[in-house]
Amino acid sequence: xxxxxxxxxxxxxxxxxxxxxxxxxxxxxxxxxxxxxxxxxxxxxxxxxxxxxxxxxxxxxxxxxxxxxxxxxxxxxxxxxxxxxxxxxxxxxxxxxxxxxxxxxxxxxxxxxxxxxxxxxxxxxxxxxxxxxxxxxxxxxxxxxxxxxxxxxxxxxxxxxxxxxxxxxxxxxxxxxxxxxxxxxxxxxxxxxxxxxxxxxxxxxxxxxxxxxxxxxxxxxxxxxxxxxxxxxxxxxxxxxxxxxxxxxxxxxxxxxxxxxxxxxxxxxxxxxxxxxxxxxxxxxxxxxxxxxxxxxxxxxxxxxxxxxxxxxxxxxxxxxxxxxxxxxxxxxxxxxxxxxxxxxxxxxxxxxxxxxxxxxxxxxxxxxxxxxxxxxxxxx
Amino acid sequence: xxxxxxxxxxxxxxxxxxxxxxxxxxxxxxxxxxxxxxxxxxxxxxxxxxxxxxxxxxxxxxxxxxxxxxxxxxxxxxxxxxxxxxxxxxxxxxxxxxxxxxxxxxxxxxxxxxxxxxxxxxxxxxxxxxxxxxxxxxxxxxxxxxxxxxxxxxxxxxxxxxxxxxxxxxxxxxxxxxxxxxxxxxxxxxxxxxxxxxxxxxxxxxxxxxxxxxxxxxxxxxxxxxxxxxxxxxxxxxxxxxxxxxxxxxxxxxxxxxxxxxxxxxxxxxxxxxxxxxxxxxxxxxxxxxxxxxxxxxxxxxxxxxxxxxxxxxxxxxxxxxxxxxxxxxxxxxxxxxxxxxxxxxxxxxxxxxxxxxxxxxxxxxxxxxxxxxxxxxxxx
Numbered sequence: 001x002x003x004x005x006x007x008x009x010x011x012x013x014x015x016x017x018x019x020x021x022x023x024x025x026x027x028x029x030x031x032x033x034x035x036x037x038x039x040x041x042x043x044x045x046x047x048x049x050x051x052x053x054x055x056x057x058x059x060x061x062x063x064x065x066x067x068x069x070x071x072x073x074x075x076x077x078x079x080x081x082x083x084x085x086x087x088x089x090x091x092x093x094x095x096x097x098x099x100x101x102x103x104x105x106x107x108x109x110x111x112x113x114x115x116x117x118x119x120x121x122x123x124x125x126x127x128x129x130x131x132x133x134x135x136x137x138x139x140x141x142x143x144x145x146x147x148x149x150x151x152x153x154x155x156x157x158x159x160x161x162x163x164x165x166x167x168x169x170x171x172x173x174x175x176x177x178x179x180x181x182x183x184x185x186x187x188x189x190x191x192x193x194x195x196x197x198x199x200x201x202x203x204x205x206x207x208x209x210x211x212x213x214x215x216x217x218x219x220x221x222x223x224x225x226x227x228x229x230x231x232x233x234x235x236x237x238x239x240x241x242x243x244x245x246x247x248x249x250x251x252x253x254x255x256x257x258x259x260x261x262x263x264x265x266x267x268x269x270x271x272x273x274x275x276x277x278x279x280x281x282x283x284x285x286x287x288x289x290x291x292x293x294x295x296x297x298x299x300x301x302x303x304x305x306x307x308x309x310x311x312x313x314x315x316x317x318x319x320x321x322x323x324x325x326x327x328x329x330x331x332x333x334x335x336x337x338x339x340x341x342x343x344x345x346x347x348x349x350x351x352x353x354x355x356x357x358x359x360x361x362x363x364x365x366x367x368x369x370x371x372x373x374x375x376x377x378x379x380x381x
Numbered sequence: 382x383x384x385x386x387x388x389x390x391x392x393x394x395x396x397x398x399x400x401x402x403x404x405x406x407x408x409x410x411x412x413x414x415x416x417x418x419x420x421x422x423x424x425x426x427x428x429x430x431x432x433x434x435x436x437x438x439x440x441x442x443x444x445x446x447x448x449x450x451x452x453x454x455x456x457x458x459x460x461x462x463x464x465x466x467x468x469x470x471x472x473x474x475x476x477x478x479x480x481x482x483x484x485x486x487x488x489x490x491x492x493x494x495x496x497x498x499x500x501x502x503x504x505x506x507x508x509x510x511x512x513x514x515x516x517x518x519x520x521x522x523x524x525x526x527x528x529x530x531x532x533x534x535x536x537x538x539x540x541x542x543x544x545x546x547x548x549x550x551x552x553x554x555x556x557x558x559x560x561x562x563x564x565x566x567x568x569x570x571x572x573x574x575x576x577x578x579x580x581x582x583x584x585x586x587x588x589x590x591x592x593x594x595x596x597x598x599x600x601x602x603x604x605x606x607x608x609x610x611x612x613x614x615x616x617x618x619x620x621x622x623x624x625x626x627x628x629x630x631x632x633x634x635x636x637x638x639x640x641x642x643x644x645x646x647x648x649x650x651x652x653x654x655x656x657x658x659x660x661x662x663x664x665x666x667x668x669x670x671x672x673x674x675x676x677x678x679x680x681x682x683x684x685x686x687x688x689x690x691x692x693x694x695x696x697x698x699x700x701x702x703x704x705x706x707x708x709x710x711x712x713x714x715x716x717x718x719x720x721x722x723x724x725x726x727x728x729x730x731x732x733x734x735x736x737x738x739x740x741x742x743x744x745x746x747x748x749x750x751x752x753x754x755x756x757x758x759x760x761x762x
Binding site: 013017020021022023025040041043275278279287291292293295296300301312316317319320322323324325326327328330340345 | 394398401403404406419421422424656659660668672673674676677682693697698700701703704705707708709711721726
C-alpha cells in the first residue's frame with residue numbers, strides 16, 4: 001500500500017517512519033517544488049502531482065495551508081482523507097469558525113471584518129479586548145493583533161490594512177475578530193477517527209508557548225476536562241465525517257473548554273505519543289487513513305515534549321538522561337525553525353520532574369528561553 | 382553522521398529506523414550484490430565497498446557470516462565495530478568455543494573433528510550423546526547432527542563427510558563436536574557495551590523454537606539467572622573489547638547457564654525491545670557504535686514477540702488487538718523465510734496472556750504451527 005502525503009516536512013517524515021514497519025510506503029508531495037520526495041531523506045522520486053495521485057492508494061496531508069490548485073485534484077482522486085472540507089476548515093479561520101458554530105462546539109464569539117467600519121461594529125458587538133486574526137496562513141502567533149482599547153483602533157487597522165494589501169492575490173485573505181478569552185491555560189486534544197466512525201483519544205495535553213510558538217507539551221492523565229474535550233472532538237469529527245488524526249486546541253476557562261483552533265492532521269502537541277503511548281499519533285493516522293484498526297492511545301507513562309528551535313545539534317550527554325529521546329527532522333537550521341523535539345519519559349511524575357530538571361541543566365539556556373521558568377509553572381504531579 | 386552496515390536485511394532496516402530520528406544516516410552493504418543500498422527500501426545508492434568505507438563514519442554488521450574479503454577492508458578502515466574478532470567468533474564455532482574458554486565462560490565441552498577417527502576420539506573424550514555442528518554458516522538449526530548411540534557413527538559421519546565435500550572451497554569448513562546439554566529451557570541475554578566499557582542489559586528472554594527456528598520470545602522481569610548471565614556477558618564483552626549490541630544464547634540447566642552461542646549483533650530474541658523497553662536494541666546498537674550514551678533497557682511492560690515466517694500479510698483485525706505491533710521487513714515471501722514479527726505488549730502479565738490467546742485465535746494456524754501448544758508451555762506470569 002502507498003500513502004501520498006501533501007507536504008514533505010517533519011510530520012510526513014514521522015508518518016513514514018511509522019508506516020514502514022506496516023509495509024506501507026509513504027511518499028510526499030513538496031508543494032513548493034512540485035516534486036514527489038521520500039519524506040525521510042528528501043530524495044526526489046518523481047515530478048508532478050497527477051501521476052503520484054494515480055499511483056497512491058490513499059492521499060492525506062501534513063498541513064492545511066494547501067493551495068486550491070493542489071487540493072482540487074486530490075479531492076477528485078477520491079482517495080483524499082480527511083478531505084477538503086476538513087483541510088479548508090483548518091486553513092481558513094472563517095470556515096473554521098462557521099464549522100464550530102454548525103457543530104455546536106463552543107468557541108470565542110467572532111465577526112468577520114473587512115474594513116475599519118466593520119471593525120468598529122465588531123467592537124460594538126463583541127466588546128473589548130478583541131483578538132484580530134488573519135483568516136489564512138496564521139500560525140505560531142503570526143498574523144495576529146490585539147485591540148485592547150478603543151483608542152488603538154486607528155493604529156491597529158493601519159497595520160492590518162497594510163498586511164491585507166501585501167497578502168497574496170491568489171487566495172482571499174481576510175480578518176476574523178474574536179472576543180479575547182481570559183483563559184487559565186491551553187490544552188489540546190489529539191484523537192483519531194477511523195473509517196468506521198470509531199474514535200480514540202490521547203489524553204489532554206497542556207501546552208506552553210514561548211513567543212507564540214509551542215515549547216513544552218505535557219499530557220495529563222485523567223484530566224477533569226477530558227470527557228468534555230472528547231465530546232467536542234466527536235461533534236466536530238462527525239460533522240466532517242473525518243478520517244485520520246485531528247487535533248483541537250482549547251482555551252480552558254474554569255471548568256469550561258472553548259475551541260481555539262483545529263488542525264486537521266497530526267500535531268506538534270501529540271509528538272510525546274511516540275514515547276508515551278502504545279501507538280503514536282503518526283501510527284494512528286496511517287492506520288486510520290489506510291482503514292486499519294486504531295491503536296491504543298492511553299498514557300503508558302509520564303512523558304513530556306520539548307521543541308528544539310533553530311538548532312541542529314545538542315550535547316551528546318542529553319541522551320545520557322534515562323528516558324530522553326531525540327527526534328531530529330533532518331532540516332537545515334534557521335533561527336526559530338522547528339528542527340526537532342525531545343521526548344522525555346519516566347516511571348513516575350516525580351521522576352519525570354527530576355529528569356526534566358536534569359535535562360534543562362544540560363540544554364543551552366539561550367536556545368531554550370524560559371524553560372527554567374516554565375519548569376516551575378508546569379507542576380509535574 | 383553516517384553508519385555503514387554490512388548486510389542489508391531486516392536488522393539493518395530496523396537500525397535505520399532508529400537512527401533516522403537521531404539524524405544518523407544508515408547505508409547498507411549488500412554482500413551478495415556488492416551494492417550500497419538504503420536498508421529501508423533497498424534502493425541502490427552506490428557500488429562497491431571501498432568508497433562506502435571511506436564515506437562512512439562508523440562501520441558495523443548485521444550478520445556474522447562475512448567473507449574474509451569483505452571483513453579485511455572493514456577492519457583496515459579503523460571504523461569497524463564491534464570488530465573482526467567479535468564477528469569471527471560469531472561466524473566460526475571453533476573461534477567461538479576458544480573465546481568462551483579464554484574468557485572463562487561456561488559452555489558445553491567440545492572437540493574439533495576432521496575425520497571419523499577424530500569423531501570416535503571425541504566420543505571417548507566427551508561421551509554420548511554428542512551434537513555435531515558445522516563450524517561455519519550454521520544457523521536456525523541448519524548444519525547440525527546428533528549422535529545418540531555409537532552404532533550411528535558410520536551413518537552420521539557419512540552425512541557429515543558429504544556435507545564437508547560440498548562446502549565452499551573459499552572458507553575452511555569444519556565440525557565441532559559438543560557434549561549434548563539436557564537443558565531445561567533456552568534463554569538469551571541481549572546487552573550493549575559502549576565505547577567507555579559501560580554495559581547495559583535487557584532482561585533475560587525465554588526463547589521457544591519450532592523446527593530449530595525462533596518462534597516466540599518472552600522477556601522475564603527479575604529472572605533468577607539474570608545476574609549470572611550479565612556476569613558472563615561482561616566477561617565476553619570485555620575480552621573482545623566489544624562495542625555495540627551483543628546477544629548471548631544460553632542453555633539453562635537448573636540454576637546454571639551454559640553459553641550455547643553468541644551473536645555479535647542485534648538479535649531476533651531482542652526484537653520485543655521495540656515495544657517493551659524505553660530504548661530498543663536497534664537504538665542502543667546505533668548509540669553504542671556512534672559513541673553516544675546508552676539508553677534505558679529495563680522492561681517497561683510485559684511484552685512478547687512472535688516471528689512471522691513465509692507470510693507477507695496477516696488479517697487486518699490483528700491490529701485490532703490492543704498492544705499488537707506489526708514489524709514487516711518488506712521482503713518477498715518464501716516458505717520459512719523470516720518476513721516480519723509481531724510484538725505484543727500489555728499492562729500486566731495476565732492481560733498479556735489474554736491478548737496472546739486473542740492473537741493466536743486470529744493467526745492462520747497452518748502458518749504458526751505449535752503456537753497454541755506453545756501458549757500452554759509459556760506460563761505468562
